[in-house]
Amino acid sequence: MTTPADALHSPESATGSLRVDGARLWLSLMELAKVGATPKGGVRRLALTDLDGQGRDLVVGWLRTTGSRIEIDGAGNIFATRPGRDPAARVVLTGSHIDTQPSGGKFDGNYGVLAGLEVLRTLNDAGIVTDNPVGVAIWTNEEGSRFVPVMGGSGAFAGVYTLEHVRQQRDIDGIAFGDALEAIGYAGPTPVGGRALDAYFEAHIEQGPVLEREDKIVGVVTGALGLRWYDCIWTGQDAHAGPTPMEARRDALRGASRMVEAIHALAVRHAPDGRATVGFMQVSPNSRNVVPGRVKMTVDMRHPDDGQLARMNRELGDAAAAIARDLGLECDLQQVDHVPASRFDSSCVDAVRGATHALGYPHREMVSGAGHDAIYIARVAPTSMIFVPCKDGISHNEIEDARPEHLEAGANVLLHAILARALRSSAATDPSGAKYG
Numbered sequence: 001m002t003t004p005a006d007a008l009h010s011p012e013s014a015t016g017s018l019r020v021d022g023a024r025l026w027l028s029l030m031e032l033a034k035v036g037a038t039p040k041g042g043v044r045r046l047a048l049t050d051l052d053g054q055g056r057d058l059v060v061g062w063l064r065t066t067g068s069r070i071e072i073d074g075a076g077n078i079f080a081t082r083p084g085r086d087p088a089a090r091v092v093l094t095g096s097h098i099d100t101q102p103s104g105g106k107f108d109g110n111y112g113v114l115a116g117l118e119v120l121r122t123l124n125d126a127g128i129v130t131d132n133p134v135g136v137a138i139w140t141n142e143e144g145s146r147f148v149p150v151m152g153g154s155g156a157f158a159g160v161y162t163l164e165h166v167r168q169q170r171d172i173d174g175i176a177f178g179d180a181l182e183a184i185g186y187a188g189p190t191p192v193g194g195r196a197l198d199a200y201f202e203a204h205i206e207q208g209p210v211l212e213r214e215d216k217i218v219g220v221v222t223g224a225l226g227l228r229w230y231d232c233i234w235t236g237q238d239a240h241a242g243p244t245p246m247e248a249r250r251d252a253l254r255g256a257s258r259m260v261e262a263i264h265a266l267a268v269r270h271a272p273d274g275r276a277t278v279g280f281m282q283v284s285p286n287s288r289n290v291v292p293g294r295v296k297m298t299v300d301m302r303h304p305d306d307g308q309l310a311r312m313n314r315e316l317g318d319a320a321a322a323i324a325r326d327l328g329l330e331c332d333l334q335q336v337d338h339v340p341a342s343r344f345d346s347s348c349v350d351a352v353r354g355a356t357h358a359l360g361y362p363h364r365e366m367v368s369g370a371g372h373d374a375i376y377i378a379r380v381a382p383t384s385m386i387f388v389p390c391k392d393g394i395s396h397n398e399i400e401d402a403r404p405e406h407l408e409a410g411a412n413v414l415l416h417a418i419l420a421r422a423l424r425s426s427a428a429t430d431p432s433g434a435k436y437g
């Protein structure tokens with residue numbers, strides 16, 4: 001059996017020496033970043049705004065010039081398909097999103113889409129006819145900053161949400177998703193979902209510091225962290241800050257404060273993969289000279305292993321109960337969301353790992369701590385992801401930055417992972433040498 005690595009190394013392989021054009025990829029990234037560019041060097045291109053429409057027009061235009069067929073579904077998801085030799089074969093799909101956070105960067109999402117475009121351009125330049133079709137998807141509203149739910153387009157595609165549910169969501173000005181989608185001309189006729197995929201690969205900046213810290217260029221992503229979200233309300237008693245002796249207080253903020261430390265220690269006990277965060281706290285009455293009688297806080301816990309995450313869940317409940325008992329408080333802890341850990345398809349992970357080995361890039365295996373379209377697509381198709389470093393691990397920020405050579409390396413891994421799935425026969429190259437499309 002030929003592994004992707006063998007295929008790349010073998011001297012008679014027509015595709016082993018194939019590489020993307022890193023400069024062309026970089027130019028496309030910089031061109032797209034002009035649409036909604038911010039003074040600090042970032043991008044503000046919220047889902048389904050006029051700017052999102054302009055960004056879509058630009059990228060769809062590029063995809064059309066590759067000779068790909070363009071389809072748009074009812075959620076505004078865009079699919080560009082470059083036909084393969086076998087008309088019955090399922091598409092090998094890649095992609096990501098081009099909507100951004102309100103003060104977002106040039107690379108989050110945009111990189112995955114434009115790396116896919118660069119793969120199509122590279123296949124065309126080399127005159128390669130694949131067995132399976134190769135496609136690029138642009139998923140609608142991944143960021144979830146203008147409309148919830150987050151990852152709405154890929155979620156609808158995967159059947160997590162109905163199209164009606166997604167279309168009805170309103171932004172803060174009361175504008176419905178469906179109306180905004182129609183206004184930019186991207187409510188397409190293609191049914192949402194039901195598209196059989198051979199595989200889905202998504203290239204993305206890491207959005208964390210691990211690759212950069214370890215001097216690695218590629219992250220072979222094996223899955224994504226499971227997540228549990230909680231609302232937690234501490235109730236004690238409001239009291240005057242002066243006359244109330246210390247031993248007579250029922251200070252809800254002390255309970256919350258101990259909880260912050262307790263969940264940090266809890267996550268550290270589940271190192272290196274456990275995560276626990278308190279990102280929101282509301283103190284009542286929030287007055288300088290009143291002992292706080294009520295605190296509302298959130299807890300976000302993550303782990304790649306659902307069994308470990310369930311253990312963290314039990315430890316969280318135990319910690320809350322012990323603190324409440326000790327301080328004479330009431331603690332109402334409610335789980336409000338639970339997304340199980342996802343383990344990416346082993347054959348897709350193998351394709352990414354094989355390509356990375358063959359290309360010789362320093363790499364490590366890792367799990368995604370953030371949400372991505374790939375996590376929903378993994379529910380309906382064999383999936384994996386490729387991470388590349390971003391500067392200081394910073395994302396969702398205008399200063400988000402990445403090195404051209406790292407982006408090029410990730411796109412090369414994407415190219416060869418796709419070829420490992422889409423090119424099964426020996427006749428790799430169109431003998432005529434004719435350019436495709």
Ligand SMILES: [Zn+2]
Nearest residue numbers: 097108109142
């Ligand atoms: Zn993203």
